[in-house]
Amino acid sequence: MTGTAPRYDLPEIDAFTRPYWDAAADGRLLVRRCRAAGCGVAHHYPREFCPRCWSEDVSWEAASGRATLYTWSVVHRNDLPPFGGRVPYTAAVVDLAEGPRMMTEVVDCPEAELRIGMELRVCFRTDGEGGPAVPVFRPAPRRPESGGALR
Numbered sequence: 001m002t003g004t005a006p007r008y009d010l011p012e013i014d015a016f017t018r019p020y021w022d023a024a025a026d027g028r029l030l031v032r033r034c035r036a037a038g039c040g041v042a043h044h045y046p047r048e049f050c051p052r053c054w055s056e057d058v059s060w061e062a063a064s065g066r067a068t069l070y071t072w073s074v075v076h077r078n079d080l081p082p083f084g085g086r087v088p089y090t091a092a093v094v095d096l097a098e099g100p101r102m103m104t105e106v107v108d109c110p111e112a113e114l115r116i117g118m119e120l121r122v123c124f125r126t127d128g129e130g131g132p133a134v135p136v137f138r139p140a141p142r143r144p145e146s147g148g149a150l151r
């Protein structure tokens with residue numbers, strides 16, 4: 001492999017999606033939310049219109065970064081650079097707390113510990129080569145048991 005290998009992981013960034021990637025660089029995940037009366041649905045990936053009611057009265061909103069795992073697939077082989085150097089990785093679909101379903105990756109979680117519905121938190125991966133920060137998800141830190149007495 002040479003240093004000039006093509007890459008298939010870089011998003012196309014245009015004027016419309018620029019705010020999304022700028023926020024990601026700051027460690028914030030944005031979703032789009034419809035402002036139309038009677039709708040108010042959030043969506044992802046970002047579109048210029050609401051996929052539910054087709055309104056163009058849609059704006060950016062900072063998401064909480066909370067999500068639950070809907071489904072996943074551990075990828076052991078992918079010949080498209082740079083994925084070959086990352087296998088195995090966990091391609092996943094997560095349900096954001098705001099409602100939208102998002103294709104992403106789960107990181108920092110052994111395959112045996114993946115569970116449907118498990119709580120996740122967004123984090124951002126950078127490639128160290130000036131590429132955009134990409135939202136991925138890791139298991140949420142365990143909350144202390146409420147009311148559980150330590151013995």
Ligand SMILES: [Zn+2]
Pocket residue numbers: 034035036039040041050051052053054055
């Ligand atoms: Zn709508």
